[in-house]
Amino acid sequence: MNIIDSAIPTFDEEMVCVLKEPSGQRQHWERYVLDRYAGRVIDAAMICKAPMDYILCLSFWDISNLIDLEPEGGTYIYSSSEAYNEEQLLDRERLGNWQDHFGLARVGGLPGSEKSPSTRRIIWMG
Numbered sequence: 161m162n163i164i165d166s167a168i169p170t171f172d173e174e175m176v177c178v179l180k181e182p183s184g185q186r187q188h189w190e191r192y193v194l195d196r197y198a199g200r201v202i203d204a205a206m207i208c209k210a211p212m213d214y215i216l217c218l219s220f221w222d223i224s225n226l227i228d229l230e231p232e233g234g235t236y237i238y239s240s241s242e243a244y245n246e247e248q249l250l251d252r253e254r255l256g257n258w259q260d261h262f263g264l265a266r267v268g269g270l271p272g273s274e275k276s277p278s279t280r281r282i283i284w285m286g
Contacts, residue, residue: 175242177197177201177202178197178201180194180202180203181222181225187276191260204229204230207229220240226258231263234264234265235264235266235267236264236267239265
């Protein structure tokens with residue numbers, strides 16, 4: 161993204177952190193990232209202490225991290241493609257249920273989405 165817009169930080173800049181998920185089996189590339197950026201690895205507890213200081217980028221498969229992050233409001237920017245099959249429609253519905261559960265405003269291509277982000281500062285992306 162930095163190639164397109166130099167104002168977007170690269171992963172090597174200090175302000176970018178890695179969210180360490182609860183322990184479990186890690187793929188080789190995940191261990192590599194955690195080792196390489198060990199000084200910038202944060203966990204859910206750190207985010208919970210100061211949630212307004214973070215913008216998170218979570219894929220659909222990372223959405224279960226919301227359980228540990230316990231957001232109370234915020235904005236979720238949906239930036240994925242449309243659902244093209246029944247399984248993807250169910251995944252989208254599941255995501256909507258999580259957003260409703262945590263009170264996240266929706267921006268993007270999901271049903272019930274706003275046209276622009278609200279004034280809330282916490283942004284969850286997927």
